[in-house]
Amino acid sequence: MSDQEKDRTLKISVLRYNPQVKGDTPRMQAYELTEAPGMTLFIALNDIRENIDPTLQFDFVCRAGICGSCAMVINGKPSLACRTLTSKFPDGEIKLLPLPGFELIGDLSINSGKFMQAMNERVESWIHDKNMNNVDFTRLEERMDPDVADEIYELERCVECGCCVAACGTKRMRPNFLGAVGLVRLARYALDPRDKRTDEEFYEVLGTDDGVFGCMTLLGCEDYCPKNLPLQTQIAYLRRKMAFVK
Amino acid sequence: MKIIYTDSLVIGGGMAGLRVAIASMERGYDTIVLSLVPAKRSHSAAAQGGMQASLAASVKGEGDNEDVHFEDTVKGSDWGCDQEVARMFVNTSPKAIRQLATWGVPWSRVRKGDRQIVVNNKRVTITEKNECHGLITARDFGGTKKWRTCYTSDGTGHTMLYAMGNRAVQLGIQVHERKEAIALIHEDGVCHGAIVRDLITGKLMAYVSKTTTIATGGYGRIYSVTTNAVISEGIGTAIALETGVACLCNMEAVQFHPTAIVPVGILMTEGCRGDGGLLLDKDGHRFMPDYEPGKKELASRDVVSRRMTEHMRKGKGVHSRYGDHLWLDITMLGKEHIEKNLREVREICEYFLGIDPVKDYMPVRPTQHYSMGGIRTKPTGESPTLKGLFSAGEAACWDMHGFNRLGGNSVAETTVAGMIVGEYVADYCEQNFSNISTKLVEKFLKREEKKIIALLDRNKGENPYELRNEMQKIMMDKVGIFRNGPDLEKAVEELKVLNERARNIAVRNKISSSNPELVDAMRVSKMIKLAQCAAYGAMLRTESRGAHSREDYPERNDKDWLKKTLTYWREEDDDLPEVEYEPLDINKMEMPPGSRGYGVDNTIPNPETEKRMAEIEEIKKAHPNADRFEMQQLLNPIELPEKFKGNNERIGRGFK
Numbered sequence: 001m002s003d004q005e006k007d008r009t010l011k012i013s014v015l016r017y018n019p020q021v022k023g024d025t026p027r028m029q030a031y032e033l034t035e036a037p038g039m040t041l042f043i044a045l046n047d048i049r050e051n052i053d054p055t056l057q058f059d060f061v062c063r064a065g066i067c068g069s070c071a072m073v074i075n076g077k078p079s080l081a082c083r084t085l086t087s088k089f090p091d092g093e094i095k096l097l098p099l100p101g102f103e104l105i106g107d108l109s110i111n112s113g114k115f116m117q118a119m120n121e122r123v124e125s126w127i128h129d130k131n132m133n134n135v136d137f138t139r140l141e142e143r144m145d146p147d148v149a150d151e152i153y154e155l156e157r158c159v160e161c162g163c164c165v166a167a168c169g170t171k172r173m174r175p176n177f178l179g180a181v182g183l184v185r186l187a188r189y190a191l192d193p194r195d196k197r198t199d200e201e202f203y204e205v206l207g208t209d210d211g212v213f214g215c216m217t218l219l220g221c222e223d224y225c226p227k228n229l230p231l232q233t234q235i236a237y238l239r240r241k242m243a244f245v246k
Numbered sequence: 247m248k249i250i251y252t253d254s255l256v257i258g259g260g261m262a263g264l265r266v267a268i269a270s271m272e273r274g275y276d277t278i279v280l281s282l283v284p285a286k287r288s289h290s291a292a293a294q295g296g297m298q299a300s301l302a303a304s305v306k307g308e309g310d311n312e313d314v315h316f317e318d319t320v321k322g323s324d325w326g327c328d329q330e331v332a333r334m335f336v337n338t339s340p341k342a343i344r345q346l347a348t349w350g351v352p353w354s355r356v357r358k359g360d361r362q363i364v365v366n367n368k369r370v371t372i373t374e375k376n377e378c379h380g381l382i383t384a385r386d387f388g389g390t391k392k393w394r395t396c397y398t399s400d401g402t403g404h405t406m407l408y409a410m411g412n413r414a415v416q417l418g419i420q421v422h423e424r425k426e427a428i429a430l431i432h433e434d435g436v437c438h439g440a441i442v443r444d445l446i447t448g449k450l451m452a453y454v455s456k457t458t459t460i461a462t463g464g465y466g467r468i469y470s471v472t473t474n475a476v477i478s479e480g481i482g483t484a485i486a487l488e489t490g491v492a493c494l495c496n497m498e499a500v501q502f503h504p505t506a507i508v509p510v511g512i513l514m515t516e517g518c519r520g521d522g523g524l525l526l527d528k529d530g531h532r533f534m535p536d537y538e539p540g541k542k543e544l545a546s547r548d549v550v551s552r553r554m555t556e557h558m559r560k561g562k563g564v565h566s567r568y569g570d571h572l573w574l575d576i577t578m579l580g581k582e583h584i585e586k587n588l589r590e591v592r593e594i595c596e597y598f599l600g601i602d603p604v605k606d607y608m609p610v611r612p613t614q615h616y617s618m619g620g621i622r623t624k625p626t627g628e629s630p631t632l633k634g635l636f637s638a639g640e641a642a643c644w645d646m647h648g649f650n651r652l653g654g655n656s657v658a659e660t661t662v663a664g665m666i667v668g669e670y671v672a673d674y675c676e677q678n679f680s681n682i683s684t685k686l687v688e689k690f691l692k693r694e695e696k697k698i699i700a701l702l703d704r705n706k707g708e709n710p711y712e713l714r715n716e717m718q719k720i721m722m723d724k725v726g727i728f729r730n731g732p733d734l735e736k737a738v739e740e741l742k743v744l745n746e747r748a749r750n751i752a753v754r755n756k757i758s759s760s761n762p763e764l765v766d767a768m769r770v771s772k773m774i775k776l777a778q779c780a781a782y783g784a785m786l787r788t789e790s791r792g793a794h795s796r797e798d799y800p801e802r803n804d805k806d807w808l809k810k811t812l813t814y815w816r817e818e819d820d821d822l823p824e825v826e827y828e829p830l831d832i833n834k835m836e837m838p839p840g841s842r843g844y845g846v847d848n849t850i851p852n853p854e855t856e857k858r859m860a861e862i863e864e865i866k867k868a869h870p871n872a873d874r875f876e877m878q879q880l881l882n883p884i885e886l887p888e889k890f891k892g893n894n895e896r897i898g899r900g901f902k
């Protein structure tokens with residue numbers, strides 16, 4: 001990091017709106033602060049809250065790119081704020097908007113938890129196995145092919161941040177569209193030998209225009225997934241699989 | 247007044263909380279989980295390396311069992327743990343991991359045949375047995391005799407938390423998100439639930455319950471540099487303390503993880519060293535073998551952190567604008583291994599440091615990581631002094647970690663304690679009726695309401711962020727890896743002043759609904775009390791044990807200090823906690839105090855130790871035909887819920 005960057009003044013514009021306050025209207029507000037070496041948006045936004053404007057709302061939890069809390073639109077692109085270095089922006093100007101497609105709590109804080117809860121219920125995001133409750137845990141576990149375990153982990157890496165939903169063109173047109181986060185979750189269970197759901201059962205959740213058939217293949221989801229999940233391949237796989245069901 | 251009634255109230259939506267909730271729900275009790283954030287965003291997700299369970303399926307785990315795991319855990323704790331609890335834990339951990347496998351965790355599996363690993367900076371080939379193919383595998387971690395840490399790449403916490411979160415959704419457990427418990431409701435030594443603030447609307451409400459379980463994780467954020475998530479502020483622990491009835495235990499026992507990256511303090515899993523990574527100094531010299539020729543980089547965490555600090559104090563650290571650091575080198579593991587098994591590590595390096603650990607060294611130094619201390623509980627998870635209050639996971643001092651936790655034993659504790667404590671929570675729900683007047687509920691609600699109004703009405707006063715930053719700096723500078731009398735005394739005095747100042751906080755943002763400054767203001771006075779418990783406990787403990795390392799008292803003193811520090815906050819106006827001690831009884835120990843095998847053994851022995859050793863020999867002689875399970879029950883009889891009592895099967899050995 002050069003010394004030049006050390007003294008740079010950043011201009012961070014944030015969409016301000018608090019629906020909890022009667023009469024409040026959305027507006028952009030700009031903050032100026034001195035950049036520090038290695039500064040991330042996590043550090044910058046906390047700096048603003050502590051030293052300039054204590055009313056500013058945003059969400060961080062792990063601040064390490066692991067938990068998915070801090071997705072927002074950063075200079076037009078949905079991404080995780082905590083691992084975004086301010087040095088990435090050559091002119092030092094950063095525009096922050098809350099992630100679209102979710103209920104707004106205030107400023108940059110969104111209720112992605114509510115959305116994800118509904119998604120998890122809709123896709124029944126759990127292993128379906130009638131015998132699950134009868135397993136004797138003192139005995140050796142059921143074996144799994146090591147490659148299959150690795151493949152499941154690959155899809156399990158989703159952190160439910162919501163970037164794919166915000167970047168989805170289909171979601172704009174179909175408010176009830178499941179989105180890549182739900183589709184990849186189903187792909188994860190379809191791959192898992194422990195889940196006994198049949199293709200017909202998956203079809204019940206997937207086989208509509210709000211499911212896998214609605215996807216217009218614009219693939220904003222794949223472009224903006226912070227975990228680089230293979231969303232395109234998985235959606236194509238599910239679509240092929242479902243096309244043969246009925 | 248809004249009151250929500252339930253049987254089992256769980257505060258905290260991480261793994262321990264979810265697991266308790268699952269247990270009480272499965273037993274048929276109405277269950278509600280309160281969480282600051284969506285449950286799957288809890289700090290449990292950040293656990294990378296893995297979970298210890300003695301499955302012994304990998305060839306490097308052969309010969310492992312509960313006894314070996316027990317020995318490692320007790321040694322790791324520097325004999326500060328409750329051996330009864332450590333036993334309950336090691337015997338149940340294999341069951342916990344197998345249950346999680348049925349709930350969907352894609353544990354990495356044994357692959358039969360040859361594979362190359364790195365041991366002591368050399369490539370060696372090991373051969374996994376055909377009959378073990380497809381069973382859950384394990385990696386090496388610090389302070390363990392066998393490869394016992396089961397994992398999914400380096401996203402173990404994530405997959406475990408998701409499996410548990412999904413199980414909770416399946417069971418229809420309600421998770422009330424963005425809710426903060428700010429006080430416990432209690433009377434005559436019985437806990438009746440909590441006063442809760444909605445973080446979006448700002449509204450206060452009461453949750454009235456038969457049992458209240460606090461599973462809010464650690465208090466790492468009382469330090470300025472920590473690997474912990476921003477929500478790990480210990481608020482659940484603090485509201486238990488503030489009852490004046492429940493007590494905290496061993497708050498001075500704070501772990502520093504050897505390898506967090508500089509400057510941001512994000513964790514690089516112990517798996518880096520477990521898989522063969524090395525620590526290097528500014529000259530590129532591998533220094534750990536100079537200090538610990540036996541375990542080298544894989545000594546227990548407290549030992550490695552101290553050795554690193556010692557080495558940097560000798561001027562061997564790499565200078566940087568953020569202070570000195572050392573290097574973590576995993577380049578010898580190769581691209582393929584790193585991409586597969588240390589994936590998060592690579593991603594974090596890429597985004598936060600702009601480097602690639604496949605070819606670059608990572609700048610690391612010891613950083614606050616884990617809170618061994620917490621809410622004192624009995625082996626059932628219930629507070630010994632406040633009935634109906636339970637605690638599990640990092641928030642609790644249950645206590646299987648004593649003064650130093652082994653890597654891989656924390657996510658394991660969340661799950662195992664969640665299982666065990668969850669059963670006792672359900673038992674309590676079964677055996678007790680809630681008898682509470684709404685007058686009592688209203689009293690607590692009004693009290694909290696008044697405090698918030700006073701805070702919002704005060705126009706001039708202390709800045710909550712300044713108080714927090716000062717507290718964090720005191721803890722970092724004076725209650726850190728190495729401690730000494732004069733510094734600790736200063737810390738105790740300075741924190742006392744902060745406590746006083748915290749009674750006069752003014753916020754600039756005056757709205758009562760969603761208001762981050764108000765939240766921070768409410769939390770900081772609680773955090774200062776926790777910091778006081780830690781600093782005061784550390785000042786009084788004139789010995790070195792595990793992570794509590796006194797330069798002026800370098801010996802582990804079993805003669806005078808084989809006891810737990812209990813702290814109470816009796817009256818709101820007190821400026822210091824009240825301290826009591828709970829002795830650890832050598833005559834009940836399955837493994838009497840001995841040497842951990844690091845450096846020079848300078849322990850001041852306790853006369854009871856020899857007596858107990860002789861007694862154990864006699865018991866062994868008197869029962870020559872006892873198998874290891876019978877022997878354990880003779881030496882360390884434990885109670886477990888019926889469903890977790892069976893022996894664990896291992897490949898090639900059956901249930902022996």
